[in-house]
Amino acid sequence: xxxxxxxxxxxxxxxxxxxxxxxxxxxxxxxxxxxxxxxxxxxxxxxxxxxxxxxxxxxxxxxxxxxxxxxxxxxxxxxxxxxxxxxxxxxxxxxxxxxxxxxxxxxxxxxxxxxx
Amino acid sequence: xxxxxxxxxxxxxxxxxxxxxxxxxxxxxxxxxxxxxxxxxxxxxxxxxxxxxxxxxxxxxxxxxxxxxxxxxxxxxxxxxxxxxxxxxxxxxxxxxxxxxxxxxxxxxxxx
Numbered sequence: 056x057x058x059x060x061x062x063x064x065x066x067x068x069x070x071x072x073x074x075x076x077x078x079x080x081x082x083x084x085x086x087x088x089x090x091x092x093x094x095x096x097x098x099x100x101x102x103x104x105x106x107x108x109x110x111x112x113x114x115x116x117x118x119x120x121x122x123x124x125x126x127x128x129x130x131x132x133x134x135x136x137x138x139x140x141x142x143x144x145x146x147x148x149x150x151x152x153x154x155x156x157x158x159x160x161x162x163x164x165x166x167x168x169x170x171x
Numbered sequence: 172x173x174x175x176x177x178x179x180x181x182x183x184x185x186x187x188x189x190x191x192x193x194x195x196x197x198x199x200x201x202x203x204x205x206x207x208x209x210x211x212x213x214x215x216x217x218x219x220x221x222x223x224x225x226x227x228x229x230x231x232x233x234x235x236x237x238x239x240x241x242x243x244x245x246x247x248x249x250x251x252x253x254x255x256x257x258x259x260x261x262x263x264x265x266x267x268x269x270x271x272x273x274x275x276x277x278x279x280x281x282x283x
Contacts, residue, residue, distance in 0.1 A: 087270065097276065098274040101272075145214070158204065158219060158268075163211065
């Protein structure tokens with residue numbers, strides 16, 4: 056069965072420091088991969104997506120993610136974190152197959168805190 | 172273009188009451204879904220629809236009903252509210268199976 060693991064429940068980084076949030080997935084074929092961000096009291100906003108092609112994907116707000124098939128990973132990165140990046144981040148995997156296999160599977164999220 | 176809209180934003184129910192959470196999208200997406208979000212549990216899929224007239228159960232469907240009479244609307248009905256249904260509910264739409272989903276702002280429901 057498909058699954059998504061975000062190993063870090065909570066991460067704290069200093070403003071201006073680099074950030075990497077980890078995401079590992081379990082899936083039999085090449086998946087569609089996504090990162091979402093959720094600010095407190097808000098809905099989820101799509102940061103970036105990977106379907107195929109270049110394994111380094113650029114997203115909004117200066118984020119990028121790299122798909123590594125050999126490691127079944129899709130880690131999210133940002134070179135310099137801003138205080139406004141404090142939020143919860145969700146990794147998700149999907150496929151183009153029909154029925155329930157077409158639904159997205161979400162990780163349980165990583166909460167990011169930013170120290171001034 | 173409003174995207175995905177949900178009403179109400181907040182709701183308090185007593186145990187046993189029923190209500191409908193509304194969801195609408197103006198992106199002409201065929202695929203829509205409902206999730207609940209609970210602390211430490213991430214997002215769990217309740218029901219989804221791949222087009223008007225077609226719905227199916229997700230991971231946690233018990234206590235909820237859905238219908239899809241139009242492409243735009245996908246309401247979620249709580250038949251007899253229970254405290255275990257206290258949660259934040261999100262509606263989402265997508266241009267296709269497995270594709271990116273666009274989320275509404277959520278409904279925070281409390282059942283006492």
